[in-house]
Amino acid sequence: MNYAKREEMWGYIFVTPFLVLFLVFVLVPTVMSVVMAALEWYDRKPVWVGMDNIDHVLNDKRFWQSVRNTLTYVGMFTFAAVALALAVAIRITKFRNQGVRQGLQSAFYLPSVVSLVAVAVVWRYIFNNQFGLINYLLSVVGIEPVNWLGNPQTALPSLVFMDLVTGLGVGIIIFVAAVLGLPSELFDAAHIDGATGWLETIYITIPLLTPSILYVAVTTTIVAMQLFVSVFFLTKGGPVGSTLTLAFLTYRYAFVFLKVGYASAAGLALLLLTLALAVVLFRWFRSVVEY
């Protein structure tokens, strides 16, 4: 066997174990997620139902409500998360001491290591309308208690707040590394032109960070589109459907109503909607970046 042939053979040997599992557990389910929207299952046997599932889901009021809720959540969360993480990260880079910077990065990352299940239950306690901490703090300043999770107006924003408190770690770490990696010549030039502090941040640092901002915005959007755990533990989609997300509806179709076909159609909607959002973000950022 010649060298190139042997190289090729070893390439396949190294890649095959991974590829088999990738095909079975990633690629096949991805393809199935499209096909399954047209199937209903009876006792482990698929039956082709064409557009029936999709028709049903598109005519289900709860579906549209869940789309609205999911997009509202994603909009609020992604925007706030990127802005906050960016602000915190830029401040962290102002520390000269590398140890301090790393310590702060770790400190902000730690809360996202803790499981969402544990975090969600703590927050149910903090949000409790009788003896929860938030209402207590409000009562100290003389504000009436709010039923955070029981009021359709405040339930979804409460989930956004909770996820912001725990979910900024990755963004902060990426932004800190990105700022530290920027070429220093640009900052020198800006100093000569008299740019300092805020001006420098707004006109130099942030524009240069656009690729990282795009990366964080897209990955945050993908995660936020799948909001499930906090809904499962805190609100179960209520009150009056105000926190019903697409992911939670998918789960409910499949495991509460046992309608795998409907769930597949809703899951496909989740997939397409996420892709559409990612494309919109890419387009939008490309129009903003002027290199």
Next chain:
Amino acid sequence: MLKQPTVPDELVSRPIQPEGRSWRRVREKIGGNITLLLLLFWALVSWFPLYWMVLTSFKKGQQAQALPPGLWLKEPTLESYQHVLSSTFPVLRWLANSLFVSVTVTVFGLLLCAAAGYAFARKRFRGRDIIFWMVLSTMMLPGFSRLIPAFMLTLLLNLHDTYWVMILPGLASPYAVFLIRQFMLTLPSELFDQARIDGAGEIRLWWQIALPLTKPALAALGTFTFVATWNDFVWPLAVINDLKLMPIQVGVTLLRGMERTGRNDYPIAMASGVLMAVPPVIIFFLFQQYFIRGLTIGALKG
């Protein structure tokens, strides 16, 4: 290799010498302190729920409803932990299940993905770029949309209620392959040529040269995989019904105070929370430097 980014001094210090501009320095000082205060405030806010969880887990049921709430420990009690650990449910078994699944996925997942990443980075074979592109493109898809298909697939394969169904899907991580490939692309070819001349076989090239040099990425990914597998909730919730096989995340939903919390249940729920939070936090502290670096490789080099 990855270099730790260093901050050029110009970036940090901004001396403003010319006279008549000291007002600007004053403004900067104040502005800097306001942002510093905001930073510390946010750090406090993001740690607070964890502090609250630990604190409450040592309280008695009645104390947890006290107003004003006690912000630090008075008369700590282990009652809640005793309650959780002596419950009729096999809580220790759930913890052991989680540990077993997370360690297995981490070790074997890393091996598989490191082999694939090595092939994509350093071998030429037909279809390589198409396969790699396919692997990459699935990274952009939300995993949740695969939940129902993967559920049906594993049901048809009769894998539900086995350890396999928790382990196998976690092994093939596109993200890990991508990261390892990026890392291995930067290794100098001379190293491999030299070893080949010295008579090293293909397996040894991978095991003794490529892998040791990829350690930082592997450590980061290992931490990442362990934490993600330990914390995974939706997948085991869907496919595991057997009490004995449940991981802790799913098991605790059956405990008092988790899905619905009665008035006196908060300390118990918090104790369960602490028990399942401890292992990932320990792993994070052990490997935090790798973890932070690993997260940035993908973002900055991709």
